[in-house]
Structure formats: C-alpha cells, structure tokens
Amino acid sequence: MRASTPTEPMTQRHVLVCPNRTCLNQGAIAVLTAFQAQPVSGYVVQKTGCMGQCGEGPMVRILPDDIWYCQVRPDEVTDVVERHLRGGRPVRAMLSPHFHAAPGH
Numbered sequence: 001m002r003a004s005t006p007t008e009p010m011t012q013r014h015v016l017v018c019p020n021r022t023c024l025n026q027g028a029i030a031v032l033t034a035f036q037a038q039p040v041s042g043y044v045v046q047k048t049g050c051m052g053q054c055g056e057g058p059m060v061r062i063l064p065d066d067i068w069y070c071q072v073r074p075d076e077v078t079d080v081v082e083r084h085l086r087g088g089r090p091v092r093a094m095l096s097p098h099f100h101a102a103p104g105h
C-alpha cells in the first residue's frame with residue numbers, strides 16, 4: 001500500500017527562515033509571514049533552528065540551492081519570490097557575504 005504523500009518527493013524545495021532569538025528581534029516573523037503570503041509551487045516555507053548567523057538576520061536560506069540571504073526585510077521578500085524562487089536567479093544584493101563572495105571581490 002502506498003503512502004498518501006505528494007507525488008513529487010524529489011522536487012520539493014525549501015525556504016528556511018530563522019525565527020530564533022536574534023532574528024526574532026530583527027523582524028523575522030514579518031519576513032516569515034511575507035513568504036507564507038506568497039506561496040510558490042514546489043517550495044515549502046519553514047521555520048528553522050538558529051543558523052549560527054545571529055546579528056545578521058533575519059536570515060533566510062534557500063535549499064537545495066544553498067543560497068543564504070541576510071538582513072532580509074519584509075519588503076524584499078517579493079524580490080526573492082519573483083527573481084529567485086520563480087525566476088531561478090538569486091538576488092545578489094541580498095546575499096550573505098559570509099557564504100557568497102561579493103562580485104568583484
């Protein structure tokens with residue numbers, strides 16, 4: 001008997017939002033809410049544990065791309081949704097410099 005799970009087990013992607021202490025104080029819930037308000041097929045928006053980047057938040061990580069965004073504001077979420085999640089091109093200006101070297105550096 002088959003389990004009653006979605007039929008696309010290998011294509012699910014994730015938007016991980018850190019809602020823990022420091023990110024919480026920096027507005028993570030508003031960022032989480034903004035992502036949840038703009039659902040994208042194939043992506044699941046999830047809270048995650050501390051990403052070890054406290055003070056750089058709110059932190060958002062996109063998997064499996066392994067793209068890290070830092071200091072995300074709610075008004076920037078639409079850019080991530082449209083350009084990255086729908087368009088497949090990460091928003092360079094928002095990338096965390098701890099994980100992604102700045103262009104030209």
Ligand code: FES
Nearest residue numbers: 018023051053054
């Ligand atoms: S609290 Fe968000 S990275 Fe640590």
